[in-house]
Amino acid sequence: MGVVNVTPDSFSDGGEWFEPDAAVRHGLDVLAAGADLVDVGGESTRPGAERPSVEEELRRVVPVVRALAAEGAVVSVDTMRAEVARAAVEAGAAIVNDVSGGLADESMVPWVAHAGLAFVAMHWRGHSTSMQSRAVYDDVVADVCRELAERRDALLAAGIRQDLLVLDPGLGFAKTAEHNWALLAALPVLHGLGHPLLLGASRKTFLGRLGRHPGEPLRPPAERDVETTATSVLAAMAGLWCVRVHDVASTVRAIAVVEAAMEHAPEEGPA
Numbered sequence: 001m002g003v004v005n006v007t008p009d010s011f012s013d014g015g016e017w018f019e020p021d022a023a024v025r026h027g028l029d030v031l032a033a034g035a036d037l038v039d040v041g042g043e044s045t046r047p048g049a050e051r052p053s054v055e056e057e058l059r060r061v062v063p064v065v066r067a068l069a070a071e072g073a074v075v076s077v078d079t080m081r082a083e084v085a086r087a088a089v090e091a092g093a094a095i096v097n098d099v100s101g102g103l104a105d106e107s108m109v110p111w112v113a114h115a116g117l118a119f120v121a122m123h124w125r126g127h128s129t130s131m132q133s134r135a136v137y138d139d140v141v142a143d144v145c146r147e148l149a150e151r152r153d154a155l156l157a158a159g160i161r162q163d164l165l166v167l168d169p170g171l172g173f174a175k176t177a178e179h180n181w182a183l184l185a186a187l188p189v190l191h192g193l194g195h196p197l198l199l200g201a202s203r204k205t206f207l208g209r210l211g212r213h214p215g216e217p218l219r220p221p222a223e224r225d226v227e228t229t230a231t232s233v234l235a236a237m238a239g240l241w242c243v244r245v246h247d248v249a250s251t252v253r254a255i256a257v258v259e260a261a262m263e264h265a266p267e268e269g270p271a
């Protein structure tokens with residue numbers, strides 16, 4: 001899944017693709033680089049970010065979704081608002097990627113269920129303005145698994161189709177760097193949730209800290225693609241369904257290595 005952020009302020013690529021034409025061109029580049037899906041979003045979720053109005057989010061997202069879908073792209077819309085999801089689906093989006101897992105807008109889940117759409121539900125504890133104060137866990141892997149399982153049960157009970165629900169541990173959302181590393185190390189455990197998994201590690205701050213001494217500036221987001229690609233390898237080896245990345249080409253090539261190696265893995269012999 002390649003990212004197209006139509007925002008002025010995303011931490012990773014804020015402002016780069018804010019004009020609709022530039023966003024569409026970027027989406028086409030992402031697809032040419034080998035992405036199977038393109039994820040279009042109009043709200044920055046970096047810690048502390050203020051939300052755009054619904055009108056502004058619609059203005060950012062809908063024309064870009066429409067143009068990319070018209071080119072044959074499979075588009076997911078990255079939004080917490082049912083109204084934006086609905087307009088994006090009318091414009092051709094096929095998947096709703098809601099970082100709040102349906103918690104931010106109570107009309108989201110009934111509508112997605114009614115429309116029979118694929119839904120990506122991320123682990124979420126609150127909006128970006130306050131989320132880092134919620135980064136408190138007894139055992140982050142157990143707590144995230146339990147909270148995601150509760151969300152899964154609520155979503156299925158509300159009519160989201162079992163075969164169209166994707167779960168995501170939500171790296172960086174109400175998580176410290178330590179929490180992100182613990183979740184990355186435990187990716188196979190998340191399969192216990194019984195659904196395809198999506199991972200969004202791309203260019204996040206914890207990757208920019210690696211190899212830097214305390215007090216040293218972080219590596220800037222655009223220079224975190226090597227680290228991101230390593231997380232894509234971890235995800236592929238753990239059998240995840242999807243990784244959401246900014247630099248698609250490096251991930252596509254790295255995953256080809258994992259797949260080629262896996263094709264040559266010895267058959268499991270008798271126990």
Ligand code: PMM
Binds near residue numbers: 078098203
């Ligand atoms: N992260 C961001 C935005 N959308 N969606 C899902 N499903 N998972 C994520 O981890 C995720 C997301 C924030 O990253 P960005 O500002 O680079 O888009």
